[in-house]
Amino acid sequence: MAPNDSAQTTDEATDLAAGRRKAARYFVPVAVAGVAAATIGLVPALAASGDPDLPKISAQELIERIAASETERLSGTVKISTDLGIPSFGGLAEGFLSEGGAGADGAGAGEGSSADPQGKLMELVSGSHTLRVAVDGPDRQKVSILEKSAEYSLIHNGGEIWAYDSATNAAFHAKKSGNDSGAADATPKELPATPKDFAAQALQAAGATTSVTVDGTAQVAGRDAYQLVVKPKQSGSTIGSIKVAVDAKTGTPLKFTLVPSGGGKAVIDVGFTKVDFSRPAASTFDFDPPKGAKVTEADELEKKAGGEAEGVPRALPGLPGLPGGDGSQGPxxxxxxxxxxxxxxxxxxxxxxxxxxxxxxxxxxxxxxxxxxxxxxxxxxxxxxxxxxxxxxxxxxxxxxxxxxxxxxxxxxxxxxx
Structure with missing residues (x-):
């Protein structure tokens, strides 16, 4: 296989599936990954000027490097934004939550919480956002959403999960599944927060219907990177191409960009502006609710709602055919x-x-x-x-x-x- 210009074969797709299973244990766990939605992205122009001169590498070799990455500890800043061509979700989320969820003071008629990650996610599926992330293995992660005059943080430290909204001085507490307390894990599931998470989902589609190549180099967050390009071979998809900037030294994806087939700017573009691969300080993951904070316990909400936390929208009313709608069937x-x-x-x-x-x-x-x-x-x-x-x-x-x-x-x- 010639370097840099060949599409991935079916055999390579099989190798990728095996490598993806190995790489999965290094991704940010779902306790923190839930802070961002699957459809979020980054404002372009994160890459520094000048493309680094790196040794040639094939698409298969670069995929293997991602799968072999041993990165389990890092900290940095991730900028994200989305241009789906739809109205902002901010007011939509507030409207649903107000029917039984959190109010401005961190609680509402349904005794919900403005710090509940399930509700906070809706704010991230449109617009631009800055996240500060820290990861120390599978048991310690923290993601903070930086706002103009406030900060929202989601912290996973061992068996404890905390979320805190400084704007309302509201906290949300849950126990990780499998903890001795037996409390349910109330954190969102299967939602990516870093370029590595997005890259893993994109590469799952690699196969006979996909072209995977290496297209030059770039510099992201001050680090040299290869550019992996994933494209559909089929017509009719809204996805034009996906570009993943892969750190040349560690194999860690640093930036993810999805361009629509219809042209225009990226729909999803997620990337680090700063990254440090040293171990974050242990104190990064410590959290105690501030004085006067209203603390909501996830297991108590579930008990009141019969096993389903209040204030969390499950489907759009009047659209029963949508997944999650009342009585809807699998697809x-x-x-x-x-x-x-x-x-x-x-x-x-x-x-x-x-x-x-x-x-x-x-x-x-x-x-x-x-x-x-x-x-x-x-x-x-x-x-x-x-x-x-x-x-x-x-x-x-x-x-x-x-x-x-x-x-x-x-x-x-x-x-x-x-």
């Missing part, structure tokens, strides 16, 4: 690779129920109206809710098609299903 997968489409059937074949007055916050209605695009075909009629990355076709008879594919691809899939 059927149409297609393969980058063109995979998830198909959900609404219970009883019911169509999409228009929200009743006052049932959905005004921000939510505005959000849905801004995304809607009526379509028709053999399947009948429906609406495509579109972003620059993920699109969803909701038919009037209650079927939902979702994928990182174009509107035309969704309509084609719906027609073929008839």
């Amino acid at each position: 059927d997968i149409i297609g393969e690779g980058w063109n995979s489409i998830a198909k959900f059937e609404s219970p009883g074949g019911k169509g999409l129920t228009p929200p009743k007055d006052g049932e959905v916050p005004a921000e939510a209605e505005s959000f849905l109206d801004a995304l809607g695009d009526p379509v028709s075909g053999k399947f009948g009629t429906g609406t495509v809710f579109k972003t620059r990355l993920v699109n969803a076709l909701m038919t009037d008879d209650g079927t939902v098609y979702v994928g990182a594919v174009t509107k035309d691809a969704l309509v084609k899939a719906a027609n073929a299903a008839r």
Whole structure:
């Protein structure tokens, strides 16, 4: 295989899967990874001027270097932002939480907490944000979201998980699963927080439908890096390409950029502006609630809500076909690779129920109206809710098609299903 210019073969994809399992134990655990959403990114221009002169390396060799990375300790600053082409989620999150979640003082009618990570995540799926991260192995992580006049921190230290919102002086406490207390782990699941997390998810798609190459070098956060480029071979995907800057010395992904097939600036771009691979001070992970802070215990919330914490939105009211909606069924997968489409059937074949007055916050209605695009075909009629990355076709008879594919691809899939 010639260095720098070859696509990954199917055999290489198999090797990647094995390497990915080895690399998984080095990723930031879900207790901290939940601080960021899967659709967050970084303002471009993190790379310093001038591309470093590094030894040639093939795509397979670079992937193996990522998998072999021994990085378990680091600290630094990560800048993130997203341009999905949709309205801000900030007001939408507040609207849902206000129905039984946290208020401005850290608690609301549902005895929720403004420090609850489940609610805080909604603020990170749009706009630009700066995170300060620290990792010391699998048992100690901390992520802080830096705001203009406040700071939100999520800390995992052994069996303890704390979240603190300085804006409301509210704290949220949970026990890690498997702890002797038996309390549930109430932290968000499977949501990436660092470039390494995003890279792992992107490389899972590598296979016969994917081209993986090395495209030059860059300098990120003052460190020399190779540029790994992942592209769909198929047409119809909303993903144009993914570029991962990989630290030449440690094999750690330093920057992740996803560019849409439709062109324009990056949809997702996540990267370090500062990074230090030495062990963070032990005191970094210490936390005691400040005087006067309102502390909410996760297990108490779960008991009150019958096992499901209050104040956490599970689905959009009136959209029963969406995953997580009341009575929704698991999806059927149409297609393969980058063109995979998830198909959900609404219970009883019911169509999409228009929200009743006052049932959905005004921000939510505005959000849905801004995304809607009526379509028709053999399947009948429906609406495509579109972003620059993920699109969803909701038919009037209650079927939902979702994928990182174009509107035309969704309509084609719906027609073929008839």
